[in-house]
Amino acid sequence: MKKPIWIKYISQLATLNSDVKGPRSKEAMSDLGLIEDGSLWLEDGKIQAVGTTDELSERYADRIQEAEIVDATGHLVTPGLVDPHTHVVYGGSREREFEMRLEGATYMDIMNAGGGIHATARMTREATEEELFEQTTRRLDSFLQHGVTTVEGKSGYGMNLETELKQLRMMKRLQEAHAIDLVPTFMGAHAVPPEFKGREDEFVDHIINDMLPIVAEEKLAEFNDVFCELGVYTPEQSEKILEAGKKLGLTPKIHADEIEPYGGAELAAKVGAISAEHLLKASDEGIQAMAKAGTLACLLPATALYLREDAAAGRKMVDEGVAVAISTDCNPGSSPTTSMPLVMNLACISMRLTPAEALTAATYNAACAINRQNVVGSLEVGKQADLVLWNVKNYQELQYLFGVNHVKAVWKKGVQVVS
């Protein structure tokens, strides 16, 4: 039997425990369930008790001898961060495109010339299983070093059945091999592959008839995502793919209104998507429709910065009652980062979320965006013991000292994985 772990004297424990269950919006995003001089008892991979150091000292008085004790004086402790939107499984890299964009090319110029997503699709198709495993493992290690303990990952760099399945099966293998929990999303409609140029509707049918049924049958994904964007998939095509996925038990997600306003936010509300992502150019009507439908906004401020675009209207979305989550969008083109702490900083700086809202967006609401809120995203009795000990004393300092990795230690399922 492994020893229990008793973490005590935590200067500030942000439990994220609140009466609001399910996506948090408005004031509920500021409720961090703070405990000063906090304490946690971890056992069997789960959180067994949460309270003040005094409360737990009394409760576990006769078991303290058996525990491994961690003194967290001067430190903040939060739930493990959750990244609800990544493209973490891919081959190769695209540093030349970074230079090209600085020289004036746009993201869409590069993609339409056969680069961008198409370039990564070629490199992912060519990558061997072992190369893909090794490359992705390095990125997952980096996520963990940045305090992230759960990561959603999308396919979409295959755009043919074989490679889409290769990416999704790789996620299954990594779920077994790596400490991080991976949540898989199918994204066959990430771009239109060159073989189907001019025959977009045929590719949509191919996704619906030949790809989705196998993905569902093999239980390779929980979510179904589409790049609904001018020049990629229309709202009508996107709706068709998302509705087909729904019939097979896959929950819709949408890359919406990233480059142009295109009705993606409205579509997310209409199809009952769990979340709409990006939303840099979302319309006011779209934001209102999302608030009404209870669709989460998954905002990606590192992508906006990297593409040198204005960030999404995060402040406005929170004020209008949309529950906001944030994510790295980790991918080789528009956001090659694994740093959720940087994304929290940017959520404050470029979207005017408060430090408390940014933490909720990166933990509890992020868990809601991938339907994991009953397992992770807050520190509550019975939940997975996924937590981060930070080299700062409170949550404001975490967001204020920006661009720095403040992680001191990480526990995943009660096991210390970063020290």
Ligand code: NIG
């Ligand atoms: O979320 N916009 C579409 N997909 C990704 C970028 C993928 C890539 O450039 O490789 C995104 O930004």
Ligand code: FE
């Ligand atoms: Fe993305």
